[in-house]
Amino acid sequence: MCLAIAAAGCGAARAAGGQVAGAEAVYATAPPRLLQIRTLLTSAGQQTSIGSAFLVSADGLAITNYHVVSHVVFEPNTYRLEYTAADGTQGEVHLLAVDMPNDLAIVRVDKHDAPFFTFNAAAISGDLPKGERLYSMGNPLDLGFTIVEGTYSGLVDRSYNERIHFTGALNPGMSGGPATTADGEVAGVNVATRRGGQLVSFLVPARFANALLQRVRDHGPTPDLRAEIGRQFTAWHRAFYKSLGEQGFRSIALGPYRGPETAAPWFTCWAQTNSGAMPKPRADVNSTNCTSDSSLFVASDLTTGNVQINHYYVRSSDLNQFQFANYLAQLSQARLTGGGPYRKWYTPERCQEDFVGNGAASDRPSLRVMWCAQAYREFEDFYDVALVAITQDAGGGALVSRMSLQAVGYEDAMALGRRFLDAVRVSK
Template sequence: MKKILLNVYVAALIAVTTVSSAFAGIDLPSISPLVKQVGSAVVNISTERMVKDQFGFPGMPREFQEFFDQFSPFMGPQGGTRERMQSALGTGFIISKDGYIVTNNHVVQNADKIYVTLADQNNKQDKAEAKIIGTDSETDLALLKISVKNDLPSVKFGDSDKMEVGDWVVAIGNPFGLSNTVTTGIVSAKGRDIHAGPYDNFIQTDASINPGNSGGPLLNLDGEVIGINTAIAASGQGIGFAIPSKLASSIIEQLKSGQKVSRGWIGVTIQDLDDVTAKALGLKDQKGALIGSVMPNEPAAKAGLKAGDIVIKIGSTPINNASDLTRVIASYKPNNKVNVTAIRDGKEKQFTVQLGERNTNSQAGNKDIQKGSSLGLSLRELSNQDRQALRIPENINGILIVDVKQNGLAAKAGIMPQDIILAANLKPVKTIKELTDILDNESKKRGAIVLQIYRQGNSFIISIPLEEKK
């Protein structure tokens, strides 16, 4: 027994010695100069918004509040409402000396007031109210602006494409309200799809990211922003996700110039190419995006693409799956011409597609009822393209929420873009007309509407009190 233990000890000692030898002579870099260089360009963001609770009491768990919300429209005045101030914390970073600040859209969404807390080299804090210049919910990005008297420190975007798995990164943020917290780690993976949106291509890192880090920078060792910290794995440790700077910088430039964020669109439904389909089509591998259907009179149809074609390249960019195709097409501006390489009948074919615009009024089913109701919603009847882009199961039918008006009734109730309305007043709805009929008739009489909402695999009830126009 002693001999066995001795052998185990010797083996462990050899392993430790081997690992130590592998790192011998390697000087791990100090990030202190980096933090001094860019730390004051990272800011704390706090938001406030007034919310109304129906038939509840302070501190009521959300599950119980939603239960009472189902019945409050039908209980009359005795249900009651109360107003309370809801606050939230996040992080941002300054990108120009005149006060432009980048953060996540979900940090500032639906906020009545947004405050930015600056810190100078002497750790003196200064608080300023910020205004929203623009947001993009599909990539979860927002651009803010504060008024300044003096030039502010700023950081620059780096090239996220140059980052490799194993490269060192630094995160600076406001986790749990602990301002200017610095954590380090490495890029642990690239191109992660966590089903947060149609353009998922996250950088994964083991640098500690926690609630409050959202919107903060992920930096390379040159102090350049190569990602915007956005999400964490709720059940894991050391797993955080950041929006790549290559995607973020182009969106921020559009917002800063006052433009609407516009994306290319070709008018097809697509899916990943599985092993069985690849074999049936006589293909060597599963790389590519399979076109399930082509919408009549849309860009792909006009260019000659057909259902069953397998897109393997856009320009010089390889397409490995459906997500690649969605993301690459969206990176182009509408009206741009792109060269598409597809496989048809086992042979490569070339097509030139002049792109349309994603989510424009020319797309089938895109109707806006915001003008005709007090909810503050832009809606579109659910299409096959939406199902593919948002990974919506076939058994889910309803109306897609394209946009939510800031400070509108729906926004205050917690409704978000990409939610799907399944039912109104417990009646299933598949068309905008069905929804407006319920809204204009029974809901106006009762003073409220009950919506069944589908969001990321979950279904729940939200009640919205209606305000009469004066």
């Protein structure tokens, strides 16, 4: 009888001579080492989210994603964790340690002398060759444990966090499961899939999971997980903005102006124009949008670490000066999104508007500048910031430049803001 295998049929899983090969061989010994992790609402005893995990020691240590267990970190009195094994047994899950930047967690379950996964040496050292077949396992959509075959395509190029590009189809519920080589050794941990694409999924490199496991073995469980989350949050964001500052800005042409675009390699930039729109617009707009691939999952309703840089070169077709000013105002909203359900994370935003003169520099236009910021309640001295600058040197054309920073320290925000404004220039 065939096992549940994705991307491989039963006939394809058997080599010549009747020998079991590929996905079927990998999966044959996997089920006793796989777990489903469920987050339960304690008061109701019903699940609110599900994920996967895998055993990595004979005494019940298992690895999963941080995002699978994050509810318990921030609201331990509201949520609890439970596992279900492939044989139907269930039990409590105890959270021991987390690596939030790499979306990993170590848990302990009441499994003793059970088989467990080991890590692949080539994956740990970073020597796994591109094109290697990998086999991802987990419990997608609560349908039962299964296996998905795909290809190891190396690390994602435009990403601040190290992630493996895996060509298998990961689905919700598989987060935290293992992705192994053909010999059943762990090469990565399931973490995400790219929405809007097919067969574009991501794994956390095995070396981060191995390092977290060694930390628990050497130092034991983390005594205060909430404090550890704060420490990791602070360290990651400070390193991120330090790197962003070191990469600096490059100058790009935007009509008669030049504006700053980050030189960091983990940004994706796109351009757009409305010049071909029908009916003909009353203002011509050429825009660029650069977004960082640098998000950090903190909680189910909070993801930080994103940076966006936008420029709009706007030229009036038949708007008078009042209409043109109103059009620019609509493009230059600096407000943030910290209201409504986000109030538990943010203080109310505060905004300031000012005019910045060109001083003695003939190529520096006068700017109307708006600055909005909101502080994080949980993480001291971190803010979401939006900075918008509008050139004031021409009546029928203008450059609107915006930079948005998530979870940035005050000093970093001020330093990056000054450099951003200083880089807005006139090129003609």
